[in-house]
Amino acid sequence: MAGQSSHSLKLLGMFASPFALRVQLALSFKGLRYEYLEEKDLHNNKGELLLKSNPVHKKVPVLIHDGKPVCESMIIVQYLDEAFAGVGPSLLPSDPHGRAVARFWAAYIDEKLFSSWMTVFRGKTDEEKAEGTRQSFAVAATLEPGGSPARWSAPKGSPSSAATASGTSTSHLEDSSPGCTPSRSCMD
Numbered sequence: 001m002a003g004q005s006s007h008s009l010k011l012l013g014m015f016a017s018p019f020a021l022r023v024q025l026a027l028s029f030k031g032l033r034y035e036y037l038e039e040k041d042l043h044n045n046k047g048e049l050l051l052k053s054n055p056v057h058k059k060v061p062v063l064i065h066d067g068k069p070v071c072e073s074m075i076i077v078q079y080l081d082e083a084f085a086g087v088g089p090s091l092l093p094s095d096p097h098g099r100a101v102a103r104f105w106a107a108y109i110d111e112k113l114f115s116s117w118m119t120v121f122r123g124k125t126d127e128e129k130a131e132g133t134r135q136s137f138a139v140a141a142t143l144e145p146g147g148s149p150a151r152w153s154a155p156k157g158s159p160s161s162a163a164t165a166s167g168t169s170t171s172h173l174e175d176s177s178p179g180c181t182p183s184r185s186c187m188d
């Protein structure tokens, strides 16, 4: 696919969703123009387009490319790389091992980081919140060079570092960006 000019891209998102942010980063790195559609009341009143586009999970993000929906943030990132291979940089490394490493870290962040991070906001007691903070830092430390002896080497050579593939980074963690707050939880 040579360029974007004849293609329509819409993104259904929600401002506090780290998963939607992952897709926004991917679109931005590739320099793709898109229409952003905010789900205004994701947890109480989902929009018709969301329910029609993602009837299984009913979650954001959903990318709608020329009327066809693509769901799940990491699947969307990989789809963008394939559908717009000729546009902007590659998001994932070209070699299979590098791609496996990027997917590994994205899955690690999805499984480990977001759940402990949520406890920081949603823990019922100060102790629970403190434990969530401790776990979040422990998980983040694993992402840092030298953080863990078991760490895989980071993918190189494109904006597809672990941070890109995951849609987050330690600086994103440290800047106390809103993420999923108790009232706007992404993990319900």
Ligand SMILES: N[C@@H](CCC(=O)N[C@@H](CS)C(=O)NCC(=O)O)C(=O)O
Residues within 6 Å of the ligand: 014, 016, 017, 018, 019, 020, 042, 043, 058, 059, 060, 061, 071, 072, 073, 074, 180, 185, 186, 187, 188
């Ligand atoms: N695995 C999904 C997770 C998406 C997700 O959890 N989205 C949340 C917002 S952060 C959502 O739409 N929640 C609505 C709900 O659970 O009803 C992805 O990577 O896209």
